[in-house]
Amino acid sequence: MNIQQNMSLMEKLAILSDAAKYDVSCTSSGVDRKGNSKVMGNSTAAGICHSFSADGRCISLLKILFTNECIFNCSYCQNNCNSDVPRASFTPDEVCELTLEFYRRNYIEGLFLSSGILVSPNYTMELIYQTLYKLRIEHHFNGYIHVKSIPGADPALVEKTGFLADRMSINLELPTADSLKKLAPYKSRHTILKPMRQIQNGITQNKNELMIYRKAPRFVPAGQSTQMIIGATPENDYQIISVAESLYDKFELKRVFYSAFVNVTNDSKLPALAGGPPLLREHRLYQADWLLRFYNFKADELLSEDRPDFNIFLDPKCDWAIRHLEYFPVEIHTADYHTLLRVPGIGVKSAQRIVKARRNGRLDFYDLKKIGVILKRALYFITCSGKMMYPTKLEENYICQNLIADKTQIPREIRESGYQQISLFDTGLEENLCISSSAKTALMGF
C-alpha cells in the first residue's frame, strides 16, 4: 500500500473522486424540501444535473470516497487491498468544506459519500456518520446527501446515519451470490441484504411515525438504491432483470443502477472486454428497468429462460410488442391508460396527455404528434378513430423490418462510440430476433 502523508486537499480530491467514479448512482432526486432562513439548501424531487463530464454522465453530487484505503479484496474494484494505487483519506472537516463551498457556488446539488473499508466496517461507518453529523447539524446543510452503507456495519450506526441522509444505498455488486463469492470474497449476500432490509423497515416505520407526527425526523426520505456490475460475470439479462424486479418488489428500492463493467484491475478472474464496456447491454437493461417501474411490465414478459438476452436491434418494448401482435392495434380514443402505455412510441407523459386531451374531442395523428407520441414507432400499433396512419400490415416480419430501419433503436452516442459489436450469426442471435429470412436480409444491410 502506498499511503502518503501531508497530501494537499487537491491531491486527495483527485484520488478520491477518481476512486469513486465507477459508482453510477449520481441522482439527486426523490425528495422535495423547501429551504428556510436558518439553513443553507433545498432539494427538488426531480433532481438537478449540474454538469456533464466528458463521458456524458450527469454530475449532480460531489461524488467522492471518504477513503480509498480498503481491507477488502474485491477483484473488480480498483481500490482493493492488493492493487497498487495511491491512497488517501479525507477528514470529516475537509469533506464538509468541499461540500459547502461547492454547493454555494452551485457546482453541485449535494454530497455522495462512499468509502473503502478502513480498519473495520464499523470504524468506517462511524467516520461517515461523523461527517454527515457535522454537515447537517453543525453547518446546517440542507442539500441532498446520498450515502453508502458499509456492508457489515453495526445496524445502530446505519440507523443513525439514515436520519441524516436523503438516500442510502448498498451495492449488490453482482447479480448472483455465486459471482459475489468468486469476485468479492469478503462480501456476502447476507451482509448486503440484511442492511437493505433494515433500511426498508426503517423507511416503513418512519412513514407511520410521520403520519402521526408530521415533524418527526425523516429516515432516508429519498429511499434506497443499489447497483449491479454488468458484464463481469456470466449472468444473462433475464437473471439480472429478475433480480432487479425482486429488489423493487421485495425491498421497495427506488432505483437499481446498472454499471457496464470496465476492467481496471486486469485480474485473471475477470473477462477482458475487447470492445470496451458493454454499453448497449447497459442501455437495454435501463430501458427494461423503466418498463418494470413505470409501465407495469413484468420481467417474465420481457425475457424468459429460452430467450434470456435482450434484442440488440430493438428496444425491449418494441421487441415485446412485435411478439404480442394479438393486443394490437389499439384505438387511441377508447383504450385505457395501461393499454396505451404498452404501445411502442407512447410513454408515460404522452399516455397521460392522451387520456386527458381526448375528453375534449377527437384527436388525429397530427395531434398525437404534438402530444409527444413517436409516430414512427407507434404507427404500426395504433388506430385513431378506427383508421391507421398509413396502410400497414400487422405482421411480425414487416413491422420488425421497418422498426429496425429506425436508427434511434440504437442510440446515436452508443452507435457512434462503437458499442460491443456482436456478430449476428455467431451468437445464436437468429433465434433471439425471432424473425424469418426476409427480415434477416434487411438486417444484413444494417
Place this chain on the structure above:
Amino acid sequence: MYIFVCEDSLDGILTGIYDAWSFKIQHSDLTHDDIRLVSHEPENYELFSEYISVACSLDKAQKVSRTIWQRLGGEFYEAIVKAALSREPSNKKEMDKADAIYKTVVLALRSPEAEKVLLYLGVPCIYRVFTLSRATNMEAHHLMGFLRFSELKNGVLFSTIHPKNHALPILAEHFTDRFPQENFIIFDETRNLAAVHRADKNYMLVDASDLNQDIIHNYSDKEQDFRDLWLTFFDSVAITARINPKLQAQNIPKRYWGDALELAR
C-alpha cells in the same frame, strides 16, 4: 381585423388582453376572432386591418392577472406567466405569443371546466402556450444546474447568464429559497437585468446597465482555489473507457458552455 400591438413583457401582454377585451365590449358586433394581439411591431402591415398600439399599464395588467389567478387558478396563471417570459422564435408561421395567451385566456374563461383547458393540446393556441411555457421551464431548470457563482471580495456570490428565454425571475426564486443567508447577484447579460438578493430579504430585479465591472471581477482570495478543486473533480470523475463528447454535448447544450466554468476552458 383589429390588431393590438403590445409590449413584449408580461405586463405588456396582460394590458393588451385588458384593452382587447374592453374594445370588444364597446363594439358589440365583434367577436374575439376579429381581434388579434401581437407582441412586437409588425414588419409589414396587413391591408384591411386596424392597428391599435397598447400602452403598458401596471394597473390594467394587475386586474387581468387577478382575474386569471382567481378564476382559472395558480397553475394556469403560472403557465401564462412562463409563456409570456419565453422568447418569441423567429419562425413567422407560429402563432404570436401574445395572441396565443389571449386566445387561451378567452377559451378558459368561457369553459365550464377552466382547470382542464390547458390539457386540450389539440387546440392550436393552447398548444402554443404549452410549448412556450415548456421552453421557459426547461431553460430555467437547466440553468438551476448550469449556472455558476463566483465569490467576490466582499463575500457576494456573482453569476452571469445568457438565457434565451427570460428565466431570471424563476432562477431568482429558486436561489432565494436555496441560499436565504447569502448575498447574491444573478446577472442576465443579454437583457441587462440583474436579480439582487440580500441575506434574509426577498430578491429584486434591477436594471444592470451601470454594473461596476471592477467589482464583479474582483474575486475573493479563496475563489481560485475552489475553482481549481472543482476542475480537478470534474476531470477525474469521468471514466476514460466511456469518453463520449457527443453525449456530453447532447446533455449540456453548447450554448451553456460559455458560462460554465468547467466547460468554458
